Amino acid sequence: MANPDQLERPDGKRDWGGALPQVEADPIVKARPPQPTPKLYEKRKAVHNKRIDGPFRRFKWLVMLVTLGIYYGTPWIRWDRGPYAPDQAVLIDLANRRFYMFDIEIWPHEFYFVAGLLIMAGIGLFLVTSAVGRAWCGYACPQTVWTDLFQHVDRFFDGDRNARIRLDKAPWRPSKIARRGAKWTTYLIISMLTGGAWILYFADAPTLFVDFFTLEADPVAYMTVAVLTGTTFWLGGFMREQVCIYMCPWPRIQAAMLDEKSLIVTYKDWRGEKRGSVKKAAKNPELYGDCVDCLQCVAVCPTGIDIREGQQIGCITCGLCIDACDRVMAEVDRPRGLIDYATMEQCEAEAAGAPAKPAWKALLRPRTFIYLGIWGSIGVAMLFALGTRAHTELTVSPDRNPPYMLMKDGSVRNSYTLRLRNMEARPRDMEIALAGLPAGAVMWTDQIASDDAAATQTVTVPADETRVVRAYVVIPKGERAESFTFELTSLDEQAERDSEETTFTNPGDQ
């Protein structure tokens, strides 16, 4: 092994190998004075975020209204699908293995549509994160929305930041017990509504709603509501930002997807530092920057961080600190945007003296459009596939035991299990025909008597079902057949067709 000292680079900087000669004795015992035992665990520092108003707060209100509205309202939307299918617009019918979404009905064999949706969600995450940073975390994540809702409940019962801090420290007197009781009851009601709305997606909402209160619903419904009530109460009411900081993998994944051209919430330290009060800055304008160190950005933060320390895992980029800082800057008559949505690249350029650019210009870059293109093409491809998919399908499986059957008159019979799929919400007549068999070949089924054996048969497939038909195909004595085709035609104006080739086994073939 080379002498570490020879790893000197020409420019005089040391390689990592330069650290090796340091370890000649136990450096800790030798060099380090005895230290206090480090603290391995710490109590959560409660976040009492202050009320704020501004464009981002109003946007958060809007997103909360829309997302909660969708969540609680969707199961109640009715959608007429005729007499053979449920009339709920969005329904995950696990018992019958159907997924209804307005005009779209998905069968289990089409689960790739759901996989496609998940892929779209994944690429959508790339798109949103590379363009506007952790916007999902800041506005739309259920954890964020419910935490926000619960923080409004806190504010409603206990007052704003200072009052809540005081109440937290106050001893447990009846008034505090009453307030806490009322607040936690409200948490519980919201949590139960959350769990209650969830189950409505899996059954007819009005029926289940009534059954739930008359204790006639399935035990699974009560269990689901109980679990979701518990998790909402616990995660939204008490864990809050700790879910983002300690539990959730997304902040880690999203951090890996950000680059210097992604929009993030940043404190422009080149403008803000050195921090000082307005008075101090008036005395020494050269010494102080724009930040008046009022800590409003910290006070309004729903995760309790100081954005001026830079990008960090706790920042969900909700923009409330921008609202707070802009108000303060307006009061002290300084330009807005000391904390702002900006890219790292733009921050550096501005620090070097470049003019400010509107944030939306950061979106105009190839990466955004490539993600958008991929995301959009998957969506268009899925819509195309949905629009053109066949609502009729035939699958054939020949009986393997016995492979053929000799009949009294010397003719040879093969048996097949046919699956006729009717994805329309109405019963349909379908014709099954034999193609490629010797003349005289006939078939009958388990429902059609052998007296009525013929080369084509008509069966009725119930609405929205797959009908299993056992078909017996007979070729006359002395004839042989190899492979042939079952042809299916729907006897309605759509005249949808499907066919499947299968084999005919003759005596002596095996």
Next chain:
Amino acid sequence: MSEKPRQNSNIDEPTGTEFVGHEWDGIQELNTPLPRWWLWTFYATIAWAAVYVVLYPAWPMVNQATEGVLGWTSRGQLSKEMSAADVARRSTFERIAATDITKLSADPELLNQAISGGAAAFRQHCVQCHGAGAAGYEQYGYPNLNDDDWLWGGSLTDIQYTLTHGIRWEGSDETRVTYMPAFEGVFNDGQVNALVSHVRSLSGETQGSAAGAQLFDTNCAACHGTDGAGDRAMGAPALNDAIWLYGDSPASIRRQILAPRHGVMPGWSDKLDPVTIKMLATYVHSRGGGEAEAPVEVENEADAETDNVAASAEAGDDGQS
């Protein structure tokens, strides 16, 4: 770092976090404290494990694991689930028991359940001889149940009777029984050959002779009929079709004339309950060769030919719908 070892500072300057105090080759570990609730969660899982060990089988001992206070076993759970399934099936069984086998087809759902139940019972009790596909074994003389040829009748009631009482079964007084006499020593070699040719000619497999026809009429037609159509009333097989229980080669037929083999099927009335037998009959009937119920007065007719014609005319209109 190497120039200025952080000997006196306990704080990492860039992050403001204190060090734990461990150092490896100049790399030090920051102390980012875990949240306190995480610790409590850890203790809670330990407590849960302790409770679980007491309640459920846990510690492996020499012969078996500790039993647990709740007394739970996987076998116990299985038997509980099995008896729950029995209870769930009971109403279907009762409905099948209460319905005449010929009337089952009026309720397609009930018929389907009967066929499924029969298929399960078939796998357990019948495949040993008749095979998993119910195709039988020619070399042993176990008949094929899929085709349209029946020795004793292929209607639901016929099959049910055969299942209940068996064929040549000592355990039942009402068993289906018939014996073909052995013609060993009765015919000379030429006569046997003529007879074999005639029997094969009945289904068009070869040319017969007048001598063979003469022998057949005298010795065989009483049971098998002049045209070889057989007689189900006495279980005499049809000789004029393409299906042969013991094979259609001249040697097989010759052997059957000289020293006939007689298969035995057990009756199942003492092993299986009537509902299972009924379900088995519907399953066998559904295999593609089931026949319609013969009108009662025809079945009692002595004229075997009429019986056969009537049965085969209605074959297929077999009440499977």
